[in-house]
Each structure stands twice: as C-alpha cells, then as structure tokens.
Amino acid sequence: MNFLSDPINFIANWLGNLMLGWGASQSLVTFILKFIGAGLVGVFGFSLVIFTIWLERKLYGRIQDRLGPNRVGPYGIFQTIPDIIKIFTKEYITPVGADKVAYNLAPILSVSAVLLIWAILPFAKTIVGTDVNVGVLYVVAVGGIGALGIILAGWSSNNKYSLLGAFRAVAQIVSYEVPMVLALLVPVLLGRTMGINSLVNAQSVWFVIMSPIAAFIFFTSSIAETGRAPFDLLEAESELVAGYQTEYSGLKFGMFYVGEFLHAFTISALTATLFLGGWRGPWAEQIPILGVIWFFIKAFIVYFAVVLIRISMPRLRIDQMLNFNWKFLTPLALVLLILTALVDKLFFVVLPGIPITETLIPWARAGVHLLINIIIILITVQLLKTYRIKGVRVVGEPRPVAVAPEPPASVIS
Amino acid sequence: MTPEKIIFIVVALVTLGAALSVVISRNLIHSALWLILALFGIAIFYVLLDAGFFAVIQVIIYIGAIAILFIFAAMLTRRVMQDTGPQSNPNWWLGALIALLLFAGIALILVNWQGFTTSAPELANPSGRISQLGLALVSADQYVLPFELASLLLVAAMIGAIFVAGEKKP
Numbered sequence: 194m195n196f197l198s199d200p201i202n203f204i205a206n207w208l209g210n211l212m213l214g215w216g217a218s219q220s221l222v223t224f225i226l227k228f229i230g231a232g233l234v235g236v237f238g239f240s241l242v243i244f245t246i247w248l249e250r251k252l253y254g255r256i257q258d259r260l261g262p263n264r265v266g267p268y269g270i271f272q273t274i275p276d277i278i279k280i281f282t283k284e285y286i287t288p289v290g291a292d293k294v295a296y297n298l299a300p301i302l303s304v305s306a307v308l309l310i311w312a313i314l315p316f317a318k319t320i321v322g323t324d325v326n327v328g329v330l331y332v333v334a335v336g337g338i339g340a341l342g343i344i345l346a347g348w349s350s351n352n353k354y355s356l357l358g359a360f361r362a363v364a365q366i367v368s369y370e371v372p373m374v375l376a377l378l379v380p381v382l383l384g385r386t387m388g389i390n391s392l393v394n395a396q397s398v399w400f401v402i403m404s405p406i407a408a409f410i411f412f413t414s415s416i417a418e419t420g421r422a423p424f425d426l427l428e429a430e431s432e433l434v435a436g437y438q439t440e441y442s443g444l445k446f447g448m449f450y451v452g453e454f455l456h457a458f459t460i461s462a463l464t465a466t467l468f469l470g471g472w473r474g475p476w477a478e479q480i481p482i483l484g485v486i487w488f489f490i491k492a493f494i495v496y497f498a499v500v501l502i503r504i505s506m507p508r509l510r511i512d513q514m515l516n517f518n519w520k521f522l523t524p525l526a527l528v529l530l531i532l533t534a535l536v537d538k539l540f541f542v543v544l545p546g547i548p549i550t551e552t553l554i555p556w557a558r559a560g561v562h563l564l565i566n567i568i569i570i571l572i573t574v575q576l577l578k579t580y581r582i583k584g585v586r587v588v589g590e591p592r593p594v595a596v597a598p599e600p601p602a603s604v605i606s
Numbered sequence: 607m608t609p610e611k612i613i614f615i616v617v618a619l620v621t622l623g624a625a626l627s628v629v630i631s632r633n634l635i636h637s638a639l640w641l642i643l644a645l646f647g648i649a650i651f652y653v654l655l656d657a658g659f660f661a662v663i664q665v666i667i668y669i670g671a672i673a674i675l676f677i678f679a680a681m682l683t684r685r686v687m688q689d690t691g692p693q694s695n696p697n698w699w700l701g702a703l704i705a706l707l708l709f710a711g712i713a714l715i716l717v718n719w720q721g722f723t724t725s726a727p728e729l730a731n732p733s734g735r736i737s738q739l740g741l742a743l744v745s746a747d748q749y750v751l752p753f754e755l756a757s758l759l760l761v762a763a764m765i766g767a768i769f770v771a772g773e774k775k776p
C-alpha cells in the first residue's frame with residue numbers, strides 16, 4: 194500500500210500507528226479513526242452539495258433558455274457560497290402554536306437520514322465507511338427515518354397546508370418503499386450477498402445488464418422517495434404553498450433544501466453502486482484511487498438523468514402517483530423477483546450439463562437474465578396496451594368557493 | 607474502560623430515560639418520539655452484540671413502519687391528545703410492586719446464570735450468518751412452521767384490513 198494508489202488508507206494507517214505509538218489502546222484508536230472518518234464523509238457530502246446545487250441551477254437555466262447563475266466566480270460556480278452566507282443571516286420564525294421540539298427536530302432528521310446512507314457507500318475497493326453485511330436493508334431502514342422527518346415537519350408547523358403535505362408524504366414515501374425493496378432484492382439474489390461492497394465485487398457483469406427492469410424500478414421509486422418532480426406533490430406550489438416546509442425559514446429551511454439536493458445525489462450514487470458496477474472500471478482493482486473516479490463518473494451520469502427528469506416532467510396527480518405505484522411498479526417488481534429467483538436457480542441446475550468455458554459463465558448467466566427481462570418488458574407493454582385506462586371516473590364537479598356577484602345593470606349597459 | 611463500555615452505558619441510560627418519558631409525557635406525539643428514541647437505543651444494543659441484521663430489522667419494522675403509523679394516527683387528532691387528567695390512579699402501588707417483583711425475579715435468575723459474568727464468545731462465520739438464518743427459517747426440522755404460521759396470520763390481517771377499509775358495493 195503506498196500513498197499514490199490508496200491515500201485514504203495510507204493516512205489512516207499512519208495516524209493509527211502514530212496514536213498506538215503514543216500508548217493508546219487498539220480499540221480507542223479504531224474508535225477515533227471511525228469518528229474522524231464519519232466527520233470527513235459528512236463534510237465531503239455537504240461540500241458536494243455546494244457543487245450539485247450550482248450544477249442543477251445551471252442545467253435548469255439551460256433548459257429554460259436562461260443563463261443560470263453567472264455572477265460569482267467563473268460560470269457562477271461559487272454562487273452557492275453567498276447563498277449559504279445569506280441564509281445564515283435570516284431570522285428563525287416559529288409559528289404560533291407550533292410544537293417546538295418536533296418543529297426543530299424535523300430538519301435535522303431529514304438531513305441526517307440522507308447523510309447516514311453515505312456511511313456505507315463504497316467509493317473504491319478499499320475506501321468504504323463501514324462494510325455492513327446487511328447494507329441493502331440499512332438503506333431501506335434509513336429511508337424510514339427521512340419519512341419521519343417530513344411527517345414531523347408537517348405536523349408540528351400548525352398549518353393545514355403543511356399537514357396536507359405531510360399526509361401526501363406518508364402516502365407517497367411509504368408506498369414507494371414497497372417496489373423499492375422488491376427491486377433491491379434482485380441484486381441481492383444475483384450477487385448472493387446483502388453487503389453493498391460485496392455486491393459491487395459481484396458485478397463482473399453490471400446488474401443493469403442482467404436486470405434492467407430492477408434498475409428502472411429502483412431508480413423510479415428512489416426519485417419518488419426524494420420527493421422531486423415529477424413526484425413533488427408533497428410540496429406542490431399551486432396547491433399547498435410549499436407543503437411540509439411552508440413555515441420554515443433561515444437555516445432550518447436551508448437544511449431541508451440541502452437535504453433534498455443531497456438525497457438526489459445519494460440516490461444517483463446508490464443506483465451507480467448497485468446497478469452500474471460502483472467503483473468497477475479499468476485498473477480499479479490495482480489502483481483503488483481510480484475507483485473513486487469511476488464511481489463519481491457513473492454517479493454523475495445518473496445524477497444528470499435525475500436532473501433532466503426533474504426539469505422536463507410535469508407533476509403527477511395524486512391518484513396517478515398511487516396508481517403508478519400499486520398497479521404498475523409493485524406487480525412488475527413481484528413478477529420480476531419471482532422469475533429472477535426461478536431462472537437463476539434453474540441456470541445453476543442446468544449448468545453442469547452444458548459444455549461452456551469458465552470465463553463465459555457470468556456472460557451466459559447475464560444473457561439468460563436479460564432475455565427474461567426483455568420477455569417481461571414485452572408482455573408488460575402488451576398488457577398496458579390491452580388494459581389501457583379509457584377515462585377517469587369523475588367524482589364531482591369543481592365548485593368555486595366564492596362566486597362574483599352579478600354586476601349592476603348600469604355597468605353592463 | 608473500553609469505548610464499547612462507555613457507549614453501552616450512555617446508550618443504556620438514554621434508552622431507559624426515553625422509555626420512562628414515553629409513559630410520563632403528556633403529549634401523544636412526544637411519547638411516540640421518545641418511543642422511537644428508545645427503540646433506536648435497542649437497535650444500538652443489537653449492533654454492540656454484533657447482530658447487525660437484527661439492528662437494521664429493528665429500525666425498519668419498529669421505527670420505519672410502526673412508529674410512523676403511531677404518528678400518522680396521532681396526527682389526525684390535533685386537539686384531543688393533550689392529556690390534562692391525573693397521570694396515576696389509586697392502584698399505582700400495586701403496579702409498582704409487580705414491576706419491582708418482576709425485576710427482582712429476572713435479576714435473580716440472571717445473577718445465578720453462569721453466562722452473566724463471562725464475556726460473550728466470538729461468533730463464528732460472520733459473513734454466513736444471514737444465510738444460516740434464512741435456511742433455518744425454511745428448513746423443515748427447524749422454524750418453518752412458526753414462519754409459515756406468521757405469514758398466514760399477516761395475510762389474514764391484510765385481507766381483514768382491506769375488507770374493513772374497502773369500498774362497500776351496494
């Protein structure tokens with residue numbers, strides 16, 4: 194291990210040996226190193242958000258035929274820093290009748306839930322915060338805490354729009370967790386492990402090739418979890434002011450804002466890790482620091498797709514959002530999970546009878562899975578065409594609450 | 607004193623305090639929040655015991671699902687959840703006595719148990735533990751019957767919930 198190929202572990206080793214030399218015990222050294230590592234990953238995550246906020250605003254501007262931020266620094270790249278300084282100077286407003294504890298706890302919960310995912314992301318073969326052996330489940334567990342933050346924010350604000358936003362958040366986030374978990378089980382089946390880094394190690398063929406449907410379902414339901422367009426009806430401006438974050442101001446609003454952008458990048462990084470091979474790439478095995486570069490290239494490609502979807506899609510209605518989840522994504526994920534399990538087992542049962550070289554086995558397996566996925570896609574498209582929704586049942590006519598009085602006859606004539 | 611011990615003591619104190627606050631807090635949502643903290647403390651104990659799977663499942667089931675359900679139910683009741691009555695009834699000494707006896711009984715059994723003083727043995731095969739658990743749940747001579755019964759119960763509960771909440775056809 195030398196400094197150039199693996200700087201993080203080199204520095205960690207050096208620091209550990211230094212502290213051991215001072216007479217600290219091994220467990221204390223491990224504890225301190227983990228502590229420093231957690232702090233570094235957190236700071237890194239937040240610094241990355243400074244960049245992604247600028248990137249997203251710039252892309253947003255381009256799509257809408259504007260320039261985007263262009264005043265501070267070259268191409269406006271430092272625009273976020275004055276924004277941060279400005280948000281620090283804003284007053285904290287607590288609405289009358291708000292539940293103070295829950296009101297202040299909510300932004301912290303929603304940011305920390307996102308940041309917790311970074312603890313298990315493998316940036317390179319050797320650069321991993323913690324290689325939890327149930328990493329996939331950990332991602333799901335942390336998502337639940339994020340939902341909690343949004344619910345608390347909506348409830349504690351003492352504002353009916355906030356509360357409505359929170360209700361929608363529960364409906365959306367809790368129900369989109371179902372297809373997400375089912376889609377996450379497909380990589381677990383294919384990789385035979387639940388640890389995130391082991392899953393990356395198992396992707397000699399990327400899982401997006403072996404199971405494009407699982408990648409699609411995971412990607413879509415993750416976007417729904419972040420609550421961004423087209424799934425942003427928990428903060429729909431035209432209906433709910435700003436949803437659950439209506440009453441927040443200053444840094445508390447800033448935390449929700451940063452949490453949203455960080456979440457968007459985190460799901461891109463997760464998709465890249467679980468389906469696009471994470472840090473895998475040429476020479477990433479020998480030189481771990483190269484893995485970091487491959488990882489971020491893949492993550493930013495997925496992030497670009499997330500931003501493009503956010504910019505170009507209109508907002509879904511709440512019944513469309515729920516129908517899409519329960520009548521399309523969930524059944525598709527169930528069918529895919531069952532078929533993947535069956536096909537994978539059958540493949541390994543049949544395999545000894547087929548004359549095939551050792552190196553071709555992963556590719557043959559990937560081909561079989563890809564074939565099954567394509568068949569499922571064709572059948573799904575056919576079913577969607579056959580059972581197309583012809584029209585929506587109208588429950589009631591919209592009634593204007595305030596009706597303008599008839600103008601007096603003198604005005605008309 | 608090792609860092610693990612310090613973590614254990616701090617987490618134990620926080621968990622006990624949170625559990626106490628669940629019952630003495632007058633606000634329903636605050637009770638639910640304290641409950642979440644207590645459940646989180648238990649998840650940390652699982653981590654300290656090297657049982658990462660149970661820790662994560664604890665968070666998913668109890669915090670991600672049940673606590674959110676509690677809060678969602680309480681959210682629909684904005685004004686009625688401020689409890690203003692007395693917090694104990696005339697039988698409080700009976701409850702305290704039973705709790706004390708139960709605690710004494712459990713403590714007595716634990717003190718007499720020889721595993722109480724020895725340190726926990728290292729668990730073998732850390733990576734294959736989840737697959738062992740999975741195999742144990744579906745193998746015929748182990749836990750397949752309780753597992754299937756629990757699934758059947760859950761399906762029945764789900765059908766019941768759909769029946770209760772579903773649209774009644776006239």
